Amino acid sequence: xxxxxxxxxxxxxxxxxxxxxxxxxxxxxxxxxxxxxxxxxxxxxxxxxxxxxxxxxxxxxxxxxxxxxxxxxxxxxxxxxxxxxxxxxxxxxxxxxxxxxxxxxxxxxxxxxxxx
Numbered sequence: 001x002x003x004x005x006x007x008x009x010x011x012x013x014x015x016x017x018x019x020x021x022x023x024x025x026x027x028x029x030x031x032x033x034x035x036x037x038x039x040x041x042x043x044x045x046x047x048x049x050x051x052x053x054x055x056x057x058x059x060x061x062x063x064x065x066x067x068x069x070x071x072x073x074x075x076x077x078x079x080x081x082x083x084x085x086x087x088x089x090x091x092x093x094x095x096x097x098x099x100x101x102x103x104x105x106x107x108x109x110x111x112x113x114x115x116x
Contacts, residue, residue, distance in 0.1 A: 003034050003052045003059075007098035010088065024086040033108070034059070035078040050077065056091055060101045075112060081105030 006027070015023060036050040039057040049057035061081065081102030089099040 001030065001032060003032075003036075003098070003100070006086065006100070007058075010086070010098050011096050015088075020086075020088060027083045027086050030083045031080065032083060032102070033078070033080045035076050035111070038075070038077055050079070056089075056097055058089065058097055058099050060099070061103075061105045075110050077107050078109040078111065079105050079107050 010020070010023065013019070034052060036052040036059060039049040039051040048061040050059040050061070051057050052059060061079075079102075082104045084101040084103045086101075087099045088096045091097055
């Protein structure tokens with residue numbers, strides 16, 4: 001399952017809070033391999049966030065990834081992890097976005113940014 005598939009399934013379905021909780025429960029334990037840009041890494045005792053599609057931080061790692069020394073904001077990180085929970089985050093302008101917390105995650109590759 002890709003992040004886009006997860007997100008479009010949530011948003012297109014217009015899930016109620018109860019349905020979203022059930023959807024999150026069904027996905028809990030699913031192992032994924034995704035990629036994105038490091039949005040924030042506050043160190044090993046805090047939180048690491050990744051943005052999969054733009055500037056919105058939509059993936060949180062618990063515990064955090066240890067990538068600060070190895071990567072910069074222009075690199076794409078490829079990671080694997082296990083879905084802990086899924087929720088919706090409202091952003092401005094009002095538009096729902098998927099927000100995923102992963103556990104047991106690790107970086108499998110750091111990619112150089114593509115030239116524009």
